[in-house]
Amino acid sequence: MKNLPFLDIAIIAIYLIAMVGVGIYFSRKNKSAEQYTKASGKIPGWAIGLSIYATFLSSNTFLGVPGKAFGGNWNAFVFSISMPFAAWVAAKYFVPFYRSTGEVSAYTNLEKRFGPWARTYAVVCFLLTQITRMGSVFFGISLTLQALTGFSMETIMLVTGICIVVYTVLGGIEAVIWTEVVQAILKTGGALLIMYLIISKMPGGVSKIIEIGQQNDKFSLGSFSLDFTTSTFWVVLLYGFFINLNNFGMDQNYVQRYHASSSAKEAAKSIWLCVWMFVPVSLVFFMIGSCLFAYYQVTPGLIEPIKLQAAAEHLGTAASQTDIANYAKTLQPSDYGDKVMPHFMVNMIPTGLLGLIVSAILSAAMSTISSGMNASATVFSEDIYKRYSKRKISDKQNMRLLYIGTVLFGLAGMLCGIAMIGVKSILDIWWQLSGIFAGGMLGLFLLGIISKKSGNTEAIAATIVGIMVILWLSLSYLIPDQYDFLRSPLHANMVIVIGTLSIYLTGATIAKFKSVKA
Template sequence: MKTLPIIDLSIIAAYLVGMVAVGIYFSRKNQNADQFTTASGKIPGWAIGLSIYATFLSSNTFLGVPGKAFGSNWNSFVFSLSMPLAAWVATRFFIPFYRSTGEVSAYTHLEHRFGAWARTYAVVCFLLTQLARMGSIFFGIALSLQALTGYPMATIMLVVGSCIIFYTVLGGMEAVIWTEVAQGVIKTAGAMLILWLVVDGMPGGLSKIVEVGQANDKFSLGSFAPDFTQATFWVVLLYGFFMNLNNFGMDQNYVQRYHTTASVREASQSVWLCVYLYVPISLLFFFLGSSLYAYYQANPDLLNAVRMQVATERLPGAPPDAIRQLAATLSMADVGDKVMPHFMVNKVPAGMVGLIVAAIMSAAMSTISSGMNASATVFSVDIYQRYVSGALTDKQSLRVLYIATTVFGVLGMFTGIAMIGVKSVLDIWWMLSGIFAGGMLGLFLLGIISRTTRNAEALIATIVGVLVIVWMTLSAQLPDSMAQLRSPLHPNMIMVVGTLTLFLTGLLLTRLRGRGTQTQTTEPQTTASV
């Protein structure tokens, strides 16, 4: 089992102690639910912007993006390019709407608009999305720390998760935000440090990395052909726009932050600060993946070592010949998520490893802690107070929030454990989030844009939208004899098609009902004139 030097272990321990200390410090202020969920609206806009940026910059970005760029190209960067348009829609329409309602939950208004079923459906979708998000992030951090320490991934998730639960439960939203501000700085510095080490160790330096990348089409944004069966530029752009619109427009993680500022203007500025930071930094992570590709091409022995590591994990206890045979068949995409942890183990000097591990941990902890707080808030407001007990004292409300935060943290850890063995952490997160978020966003847009849509029309549209999402998700598992029933579209289109199906079906039903009403009112007049 690998053992980190004392200096690295000391840095990691100091980081964990610091995060827990922040939770303890802010625990003194949590006297009521408003302080726990929105920090009583006293957080400056720039801090909110950094916290949103830190939430976006999760371990999925820290590990999944370089792994994706290593195994393929920059096609997934198109997701980041869609952010400005989604941010414009959110700051122009959604943020003023949420601030005017005064509701801390993003989903309470759905009950006012369509009934209790709509609110419950959105809450269930959100909570499932959060479990998928937290699970994939737990998995990502365990993937790296296992390479560094040799400890089982499940053990790593349990230890790190316990620390996250502790400071999130104690400190509430204010602790989440201020730890995310620090974590955003740490993880950005960590990425820059890794990139510098790769470029510095590459024979030929930066120019050679660019040369190798161009020769192997590593900087491509994907095909621009109008093909929606592959991960083309347009497929990722559409998916990115709808997913980011869901994030900025109705994800409780972000909507809850809009209430922690003093004004609509500050809330809007926080979103734009996130965009200005995340787009160039996400590009840095893609370039890091391409740089690692060039580095491992120049060091084939290291690449073979990564392949052997992956093959050993896939065939535990198998004979050496079988492992070597499998290793020889593995593609760059098969080993993408393992490359950066391998580089850290073998090429990062003592002392720097601790800083980078702290950066990776911060990438996971920021997103998980905000997800836990948001999930607990939604559970308290939209489930417990709606269906169990609406009249809670401050002490009772805090108790519900504490328990719910802990439960969702534990569930997130076990979701991450269940993901052990997936090929790409970024792919699994995109697939799960698209499935759970598609119908939720479509229903929300229908309620906001179409003021005349009624409860029954929205319910039918939701059923149709969910059926389409389920079909597109499960049809790939159909046997060859039923191949004609499979969805021909790329999995990332599930989010797009599901959202549009629900939204357009609702509009169509509303229009048909309007025509029927008009016919009923005009027919008696026609008869009378005859």
């Protein structure tokens, strides 16, 4: 068990107390549901941009990206390369569309186009995506703090979850945005500080890191072959484009921020600010992973505790020390990549700086979770309760509903995080689950926006086809070996690509056929 020095504990405690204090401060301004969910549309574009950037830069990035780079290469960085393409579409088409509707929910338009079922389907997909996202982030932060403190991951999730729930419930979207502005700065500084510390401790410095990286193909963006069965450059580029299109176009986290901006122009600026900050900073995290790989290559004795920990977790408490040691020898870097960053922090970062970096990782987790809770509560209020229970409720009742929803979705995220304990890669599990849940609603959204001739019948048929395709792509690995020819040959990241295209093309094709026939 690692005992954090008092100075580091004090820094972390001050940060957590400050975040709760922000929630208390903004709670005095939340006199209406519009203020709570939209901040009355008075947030400047630069603050919205930093807020969106902070939501993207979660603890999955802080821990999962260096883990992927340590265990593999820079293939996952192609996700970041895809962002400008999705941002262009969002800024040109999605932002003006949402600002013109005036609806705080991203899913109201689906009901207007196709009926209540479409809105409900998209809401369910969104809420599952958010719970999964919050769960993966809770898991990531607990993985780090467990290495630092020795407390159980469940306990860590509960304590951090309570702090996040308090300031999100009290402060609403305005507290979420302004705390994310602070968190964006803290995260960026934390990433640069970690990279500096690794390089400063590296025998041979930057030149040695580059040498080892080149020898082990650590800087590769993946194969450029047109192979969609493995994680090639093109598979990640397509996945990134579609998932970012979903983020900017269908994710309530971001759509809600478009309404909080003072104008459509400011909202579009916020998207581009997020992109131009996230792309280079995400590269820093890949560099951190490569630096850690090189560092542990020249100090191989320091990696043994990480391998033994990973082996012990895999084999369970009943395994003997001999079995654990033998199994540890068989592990590859990809098997313990997520544990490398916490291990380096525990053993190599000086007192005081450690508290600052842990606060940065906490901020990465808190920004994603708080925005997810706020957006989920808004969707629950607007798209479920008001739609199916009471259409007309007082502002006081609406505020109470938002408070309850925020707490419930925070708890759901914690439970999801507990269920993820033991997964091999945070980034892999998040990418797979988000692709499954997001593919359906993005395809339906694009059908409603682009194919003007598509109606309810076309949308229902397209969604049924899309769901069947997504289920096959996601679950065909369960098919018995004697029927392995029925399994999907595509990489898991292609689920959102094929699922989205299946829904859109099916609906558009049926509509085209009907119009020609008529």
